[in-house]
Amino acid sequence: MLPEISTLAQLERLDAQTHQLQLRLAELPKVLMAEKKAVEAKKKEVEDLQSRLSANEKERRQIEGDIQLRQSKIKKLRAQIEQAANDTQFQAFQHEIQFAEGEISKGEDRELDLMEEAEGLEPKLKADQSALIEAQKAGLEHFRSAEQEHKKGMAQIGQNAAASRELLAKLSPQYAQLYERLRKKYKTGPILSEPDNGTCGVCQMTLRLAFWQGIKADPDKLWQCEECSRVLVYNPPVMNG
Ligand SMILES: [Zn+2]
Incomplete structure (x- = not known):
């Protein structure tokens, strides 16, 4: 291989x-x-669960207070009913007692529902809280390693640029210009191509037969694909025996 082509390969x-x-x-x-974003969504879930649980607790306390009030009211009504002057008064007290008892029973049912809901939410909150802590920890670690990777990557890019400049400076103007031309045409990707069985290894164009034979006969010359202009690097097969 021409030393210039080996430099192009390094570039x-x-x-x-x-x-x-x-x-x-x-x-x-x-x-x-x-x-x-995923961590923030998890945090929001935890906050929602926490506010649901505190609303649940608040409502339960209210119901408990309400039940206590109604119970002491029933006590008073029972004392009053003893002194009812007539049947109408008696029935009115009786009615009030029944109403209060009904409200207590409704309150107790609601309390049970709320307790059941809280029992379901509490383990979920615990699990979500520890998942959030884990996710935050992992996020921080990933951020730090990304910072390191970025720093290392930027340093490597700088080293590569310096190495490229050095290689280009050593190339003859003809090859340096050829490199610049190909790099301008192909911003990324290969500028060299290994022909395979008479075909350009990159653009896949079939090479003209005479051209292909020329490459095989004189591989140490500069050959460029007539279609894509990439430098053709031919490695003749090693013959055994
Ligand atoms: Zn080609």
Whole structure:
């Protein structure tokens, strides 16, 4: 292989690595943002559960207070009923007692429902709270490792750029210009192509037969695909025996 072509191959490898790093570094903030959103959604779930549970507790306390009030009212009514002057008064007290008893019974039913709801919500809240703590911890770790990765990636991109400049400076102007032209045409991806059985290995165009034979006969010359202009690097098969 021509030494210039081997330099082009090194440049191509550096460019490919830089491109991969750039893609990855562009991806990082998106990954972190998606994770942050997931943590926020989990936090909101925990907060919703907490407010449901505290509303539940508040209502239960209200009902308990209400039941106590009605119970002492019933006590008074029972004392009063003893002194009822007539049947109409008696019935009026009786009616009030029945109403209060009915309200107490309704209150107790509601209390049971609320207790059942709280029993269902409490373990869910506990599980969600620990999941949230885990997610926050993981988020922080991922953020830190992303920072490290970003720093390392940027340093590597800088090193690659310096290595490329050095390689380019050593190339003859003809090959340096060829590299620049191909890199301008193909911002990313290969600029070298290994022909395979008479076909350009990258653009897949079938090479003219005479051209292909020329490559095989003189592989140490600069050959460029007539379709895509990439530099064709031919490695003749090793003959055994
Ligand atoms: Zn081609």
